[in-house]
Amino acid sequence: MRAIVVDHTATAHLALADVPDPVPGPGEALIRVAAVSLNYGELAHIGDASVPSGTRIGWDAAGVVIRAAADGSGPAEGTPVVTLGENGWGELRAVPTPLLGVAPPTADPGALSTIPVAGLSALRVLRGFGPLLGRRVMITGASGGVGRYAVQLAARAGAEVVAVTGDAARDGELRALGADRVITHPAQVGDPVHAVLDSVGGPMMVDSFARLAAGGTLVSVGRSAGADATFPPEAFLATEGRHDRSLRTFFLLADPAADYSADLTWLAAEITAGRLDPGISWRGHWTRFAEAAAALLDRRLHGKAVLDLGPEPRPVR
Known part of the structure; x- marks a missing residue:
């Protein structure tokens, strides 16, 4: 699969690369990612030499379950979800089911991706x-x-x-x-x-x-x-x-045993019903990751930056 990784030879210290597909554990669902959102904290230190090239980052993502957790927990295959976890900026991610929220069928994955952090x-x-x-x-x-x-x-x-x-x-x-x-x-x-x-x-x-x-x-x-x-x-x-x-x-993941699924599910429903505004101020195809990262790091954005995955758009002729 493809993923956005740290690359210190690139201007933005990020690049698209081929990486191994994730292998879910018994309590993890495999998600095909449809959209991700960026957080300032993810990007603030990627230029540091202490962050090796090849490192995968990204906490927030939304998509669809393509393989349910083997232990029977969490949503079934085909369920739209919002997810919290590491290594999110890729086409696939394996996510522990306590970090998955079920989304309404009509939900916009880009809006959902702003929720987790x-x-x-x-x-x-x-x-x-x-x-x-x-x-x-x-x-x-x-x-x-x-x-x-x-x-x-x-x-x-x-x-x-x-x-x-x-x-x-x-x-x-x-x-x-x-x-x-x-x-x-x-x-x-x-x-x-x-x-x-x-x-x-x-x-x-x-x-x-x-x-x-x-x-x-x-x-x-x-x-x-x-x-x-x-x-x-x-x-x-x-x-x-x-x-x-x-x-x-405050640290969101301070308790490794915490179950965030109910809160993620509720927030996803509120976003989809229009009762919460996700505040998306920049949105584009994920091949434009460098543009989005620069806008965020330069403090030119108020709100969230969202990258949509999927086929690369064809150039307009």
């Missing part, structure tokens, strides 16, 4: 905050992959959503997704917030933590700023209205 991260972090009905939630990096899903899901949960974005032109877009306020810096938030989902890190995380109310929690899901977060000593000084605050980290 971004959608699951947003969903699981927001659940960790507890009931959000009537509570103020601040989401930094709100126009990114995780942020867009978090804005929509927090609004669905009844939260008062404050979206933080570096691009003020995204105001209308984020309000349409469910944000009650759109600001460009946490200092503009006004009243304290119950929770913060932060995907930016650096000084943004420090300033966001300072806006937490008593009993509030900030969860760090990323550090797209690429800068250190340096907290002054007074940041952790407990005062009236600013006590019992917590700072937590």
Whole structure:
């Protein structure tokens, strides 16, 4: 089969190559991939010498089961699915069934492929905050992959959503997704917030933590700023209205025994029904992987980049 692999001789450090077909284990289904989506974290370090040429990457993919798991778990052959796992940017992938979600027959594989990392991260972090009905939630990096899903899901949960974005032109877009306020810096938030989902890190995380109310929690899901977060000593000084605050980290695959199938299935149904916007801002055939990777790394995209697999399109004459 063909797959996108790390290649340090290529300009984008990526190339299409022939690789062995995956061999599923007893609890794995074999998937023919129809679409994949790209995440900044997958691409940020592929140019490092520590990442050998030939390495396969890619977490998010959607497609169809062509061989059900031998142990009887998971969906049957012919079922459209959304998948989370490693080595996703190839024509085939073997996926443990707890990392498979069943999709409606009418689902768009490209839209489904945006779900696994971004959608699951947003969903699981927001659940960790507890009931959000009537509570103020601040989401930094709100126009990114995780942020867009978090804005929509927090609004669905009844939260008062404050979206933080570096691009003020995204105001209308984020309000349409469910944000009650759109600001460009946490200092503009006004009243304290119950929770913060932060995907930016650096000084943004420090300033966001300072806006937490008593009993509030900030969860760090990323550090797209690429800068250190340096907290002054007074940041952790407990005062009236600013006590019992917590700072937590998040890693989606922290529990190797976790079963994500129900959440992936629910998110796939919400996307297909139009109740969630996948936020695709770039889409093309997977032979254009270098173009998509460059746009993502250069921060020219707000939302998700999707690559569609299948026959290469014929040139227009």
